[in-house]
Amino acid sequence: MWQSTVSLPLLSVLVLVAVRYWHHLGGFCRSVFSGGAGKGSGRRGAVQLTHSFVLMNSTHGQPDSVLQTFDLYAQTQPSLSIGKEKGEFVDCVVHRVAPTCALELGTHCGYTAIRILRRLPSSAKLYTVEQDPATAEAGEEMILVAGFKHSQFQMLISPSSAAIPRMRAELGVRAVGLVLMDHDVEQYLPDLQALEQEGLVSTGSVLLVNNTHAQGARDFLRYIHSNPRYSVHSQRHGMLEVQCQQGSIDGTR
Template sequence: MVSLLLISLPLLPVVVMATTLCHSRLLALCRRVCARVMRFFRGRVCVSSTHAYVFSECTHGQAASVLDTFDLYAKTHASFSIGPEKGEFVEEVVRREAPLRVLELGLHCGYTSIRILRQLPTSGRLLTVELDPLTAEKGEEIILVAGFKSPQFQVLTCSSAAAISNLASHLGESCLDLVVMDHDPEQYLPDLLALQRGQLMSPRCVLLLNGILQPGAQALLEYVTARPQHYSVGQHIKDMVEIHYHISTYFQREER
């Protein structure tokens, strides 16, 4: 017994360190899971209350009234809408680029979708992706309330990864001219890589990233700035930036 104890004593610091490390990692994991759960439920409450207010207070069939009602609500309540300043920036980009096929990742309450649809060419179409079914339902209803019709847009209720993997079936022979990322920032870079691999972006495609101060968005920015032959960073306002994809031939499969 004494011999065993003497042999074990040198290993004690290692055991303590390993136990502490595992505990720290488990605690960090639990915190991340709890934070995601809290964001999910807070998001659902926010979407429901925003939808109820906008639906009841706006003039139906008038996109400007819907946007003004969103902005009025956001002055006194928590809201996921990007707000008028960034909203006008989105519209400016859409007017300038005149995209025919737009992918929006992160529908939220439909605010950005309405901004995009207001400036789309008559032959343009918006595909907007939302993981949460309730948020997708509420957002789609608000877009319809704003006066837009189903042929102008489609809501895909799935993850961004699933939407991108099936995107070719929605685009046909077309490619994306504008991609708006306003979903989980941790998915920004994986989703961009998936779009590249699928050759789904046109040579004139523009990316609009919201929340660029988030670590996931920063990873995408580092990726594109390291590839000036393929991307250039354009204008930005607050924490939203536009990135231009300027390549005459598509990427082949590229590892991170």
């Protein structure tokens, strides 16, 4: 008899907790079940573990709190976010360039997207591309948790090679003032050439390119350094800032 007396109130409490923290529990469960099924799912597992920690420990609606919680997690656990030092470099470039349209290739946990959105002009928009649906879902939720709205950004869930041609034809984007590349380094050069072909980068556009030390980025670097239309403006913490100089970079359209 006493067991039922104790268990019923306890059951009620558990139900209330489950309802209140349903999204938190969901993120935790996703991280547990996605972590051990191979290389791709291991990457998703790292994203989901970060997502769950930030979701439960940050102050929702406050971008600074969300970013600080990301950085706190990265101090002791593996993280795919670019980190505070590179993040502050991104802050400076976005503030200086003040693009009306920005493109991020590789959303990951949403950390860099949040940093970009904090510094964009109020009328600007960010397009962020992530090919893995589970990773895209986690990144998008983090951006929303930070307090940004869908009117300020759009998630494109597809490979970058498919997303770039959509921007002009389907989304009506005419030019991109800032492009951040933080995805597959072997896609850097083909994606830049696709942006050129679509006429999306032009004089004044800025490229922020992560992981340029990787072997797969050699063709991209060779192309940038040998092309008079591009100039390396600065490099910090392994991230390169490239500016589009005067001269036609228009596509064939």
